[in-house]
Amino acid sequence: MTGFLAAFGGRLAERWVALLAVPGLLYTATVAAALTCGWWRVDLVGAVGRHLDARLADAAVAPSLRTAASVAALLAGVLLLAAGAGLLARAVAVPVELACCGAWPRWxxxxxxxxxxxxxxxxxxxxxxxxxxxxxxxxxxxxxxxxxxxxxxxxxxxTWTGDRLAAAETRVWHEYGLDLASCWPRLWLVVPDTVQEAVRTARDSFSSSLLTASWALLYLLPGLFWWPAALAAAVLALTARHRTRASAGALADLVEAVVDVHAPDLAAALKVDTPHHRVTPDIGRVITERLRKGV
Structure with a gap:
């Protein structure tokens, strides 16, 4: 158990650094540079330093320790802001995914x-x-x-991404008579671990591309006051567009491939006869009807 927790903690730390800490630190630095070098010309570091020094003086901290305490507090604040920026980017990625998949709001x-x-x-x-x-x-x-x-x-x-993901569901229905939304959770239970890992990797790649798009949106905010940030937003947006299309296509292809290869295994698990070990549209509709349970 100790080894498992250590390994899990290591992987969690790696994901935190990759997804939140490093991009968040870059974003925090960009915002600080935009406030310092942009239109507003705010002496951000000096203002924060003076504020910390005043608070430490009020707390009766010895003058010899104020510099070290100020640096430690500043670093802690930067890390908290970076983590907050990373969490905000992940939250923004949710509506970004809906927009990319064509699920737009009513307005x-x-x-x-x-x-x-x-x-x-x-x-x-x-x-x-x-x-x-x-x-x-x-x-x-x-x-x-x-x-x-x-x-x-x-x-x-x-959107292209919405049509590409929806095409997988439509093509599976036309070829096998299977409702992908109904059969996928059951199909997931019968495929090998290697297949599950491949699908997870493809999904993570798609999520990562959406996270890049959310960072592009966030960089637009400092870009209003500092043109290099706007340039970074444009580069991230172009990168996200390319990666999203590539990863969405790969994910859709992989989902179709899983159905192509393992649909007979699903039928066997449900005790549905498949002549010649092949799922035909008629057989697929029988499976779909059973899985929908009349809904």
């Missing part, structure tokens, strides 16, 4: 509808070109790739 519904229709028109034109060039060959492959770059299926969300 943004008109904009979401217009963006979805625009993406649908682009996809429709690309799909028409694919159908016109029906002969197999390099040209047909390029047209298919161009269409799929917009969406794998007719867009139903205002």
């Amino acid at each position: 943004a519904a008109p904009l979401a509808r217009r963006l979805t229709e625009r993406r649908g028109r682009r996809w429709g034109r690309a799909d028409a070109r694919v159908r016109e060039e029906s002969a197999p060959g390099p040209v047909h492959g390029e047209l298919v790739a161009a269409r799929n770059a917009i969406a794998l299926m007719a867009p139903a969300h205002p």
